[in-house]
Amino acid sequence: MLRSSSELLAITLVFCTVLCIVYCKHVVITSPKQALIGSTINVSAILYDGNKIASKSSYRFTWKNIDGSSEKSIDTSNPFCNWTMTYTKDVSHLGRQKLDVSVSEKELWLWIPVAGQIVDIMLVDTLSGGLELIQHQVVRSQDFVSTQNPVNHSIQLWPADKEFLEQNHYYVNTYWFQNCTYLGMSRDLDYQAIYPVAEQYYDIEVLIVASPYPLPEPTTSTTTTTTTTTTTTTTTTSTTTTTTTTSTTTAKPPPRLKRDTNETMHANAAILGINLVKAVREQQLRDRTNNTNQSIALINPLGVRHLSKLSPNDLPPYNCVNRSLIAMDTSKTYGFFHRRIITKTPISGFSSSGKNWLQHWEIINLQIDCKGSPPFKICTRWFNAPYNATGQESCQDYYEYETCNYNYQRYFSDSKTILFFIRNEVSESVNQVTVNIYEAKRQSQLSVVVVPIACTLVAVCLVIFGVAYYMQSRNRFTVEVADFNFGDTQSVDMEYKTFQQRLIDSMRDAWPWPRWRRYSQSSTDHIVETPSVSGGYGNGDVDSNLRYNTLN
CATH class of the missing domain: 2.60.40.2410 (Uncharacterised protein PF12988, DUF3872)
Structure with a gap:
């Protein structure tokens, strides 16, 4: 078996x-x-x-x-x-x-x-979820928020936890803290505020207390005092009753303990990264009339505009200094959420400078400027002009810059519309710049035309002036012919002499020495030295007259 x-x-x-x-x-x-x-x-x-x-x-x-x-x-x-x-x-x-x-x-x-x-499955005793930062109905995936728009701090519980609270009819009380400063309590899971100062850090802490019993409303104390006085005499009895006085007194929150204030100040100083002693001294120097030992900048740093009304609560059940609950109730369910906020200025003031009308051979040179909190990421795209941006365009290749001062250089052969995509941690803008490329009519340079014409005119003027001057000088020149008869036959033998010969003859005549006569070539000397022929015919005078007449 x-x-x-x-x-x-x-x-x-x-x-x-x-x-x-x-x-x-x-x-x-x-x-x-x-x-x-x-x-x-x-x-x-x-x-x-x-x-x-x-x-x-x-x-x-x-x-x-x-x-x-x-x-x-x-x-x-x-x-x-x-x-x-x-x-x-x-x-x-x-x-x-x-x-x-x-x-x-x-x-x-x-x-x-x-x-x-x-x-x-991890079993926990606290509510699960997350603290979301919402601006313009957009959930911020990071801790950066814009300084220009309200921030909605919304607590999103896990669906199972939210269903658990709704099915069991729990009452929810939410306690809000900013930089370890208690802001107040609300019955909702959201809270709105504006952070106007850029490049600041805020630690937002939220404590949720879910109870099956509602939170007791603030109560008023009523005191009734009645005094009765009875006086009795032998004749009459007089009873005097005083009026009843009812006074309503609303309990005031007790003054904040100095120890709690100091703990808050030290926690805020640690968060902000400043010297507490130095900050307190500066506060005392600015306001010597203040008898307290606390710095307002540390209790509520960088005044934030709270848009949601929060109910004051004297003793929140949470110590933000050591992040612990003061007293826990086993019948209640708690949830703790934390989120850091970093404020940034959105992009604004876009401007471009440079030539928008260019010739074919020119290169585009645009200077792009804007305002906002760094870092900046810039991407560019271009389309054939004319083009109007629709807002549906996207860009892939972003380059990061520490300042919004960007120089754009590029060559285009025809007109283009350039889209500049600029974004930082909290905003994104798309701006367009149109660049027009035109064909310029080619013209000769002024010097090539003017210089030849000017030189030609000057040459013509010189020629005309020269001809006129020549004609005028010719008209002024007069040739005079004179017929002289000095009665001397020696003129018949006159011949052409150069200046040098005349100079020598003049020097010879000035020095009548015999040795100079020997070297003279003058025809007059020959005539003087030749003896006169006085034949029987007496022809001497006849020859002289003949020579004279011949010359004439």
Whole structure:
């Protein structure tokens, strides 16, 4: 009998192994990563056969917590199953919880395990969610906010936690802190404020207290005093009753303890990174009439405009210095949220300087300037002009700059519309600049035309002036011919002499020495030295007259 049982078990194991190899089924659990103690969560499991959801059959999904707090089996013909479970406060403990699901498939009369999986769920006693910063209905993904628009601080609870509070009709009280300064309490999960100063840091802390009982309203104390005086005499009895006086007194918040104030100041100083002693001394020098020992700049640094009205509360149940709850109530549920805010100035004042009308051979040189908080990221795109930006354009290649002072240089062969995408941490702007390229008519240079014409006119003037001067000089020149008869026949022998010869003759005549006569070439000398022929004919005078007449 024992041997047959062992054989049957072995056959069953082999059969299960073969089924697992053939089918290769696995199960996937969908569950929240964490859960609030006392809340109810929904988990689901889907059975897969390879990459596809398994076909319908007889399945058994067995759910259980590893600690044994809950267990349940669900039979279904579908390859998926849902289960709702509650982590009660009296049974469950905080920390990591393991949830196991195993799937069995019915073959003949046996339930054969085909798949299983274990997931971890973190069990917490505080509300989960996040503190969101919303501006212009846009959730800020980072800690940067604009100085120009209100900031809506909104607490977004996890859907399961929010459903838990609504189903149990919890009353929610929210306590707001800024830089470890208590601002007040509200019944809502949001709060609005404006941060006008750029490049500042703010630590926003929020404490949520959810209670099954409403928060008691501020009460008024009523004191009634009645005084009765009775005077009795032998004759008459006189009873005098004083009037009843009712006074209503509203309790005033007790003065803030100096120790609490100092703790707040030191915490704010640590957050702002300043010297507390130095700051207090400067505050005292500015206001010597103030008897307190606190700095307003540290209690409420960088005056923020609070748009939401917060109710004052004397003793918030939270110490922001050491970030701990003052007193916890087991019947209440708490939630703590923290967010840092960094203020930035949005982009504004876009301007471009440079030539917008260029010739074909010129290069575009534009100087782009704007205002805002650094760093800046700039991207450019261009389109054929004319073009009007629609706001749907996008740009991919951004370059980061520390200042919004950007020089854009580029060559275009035709007119373009350039889009400048400029953004920083809190804003983005798109601006367009149109550059027109035109064809200039080529003209000869002025010097090439003027210089030749001027030179030609000067030459013509000189020629005309020269001709006129020549004609005038010619007209003034007069040739005079004179016929002289000096009665001397020596003129017949006159011949042309050069200036040198005349000079020599003049010098010879000035010095009448005989030796000079020998070298003279004058015809007059020959005439003098030649003896006169006075023949019998007396022809001397006749020859002289003949020579004279011949000359004439």
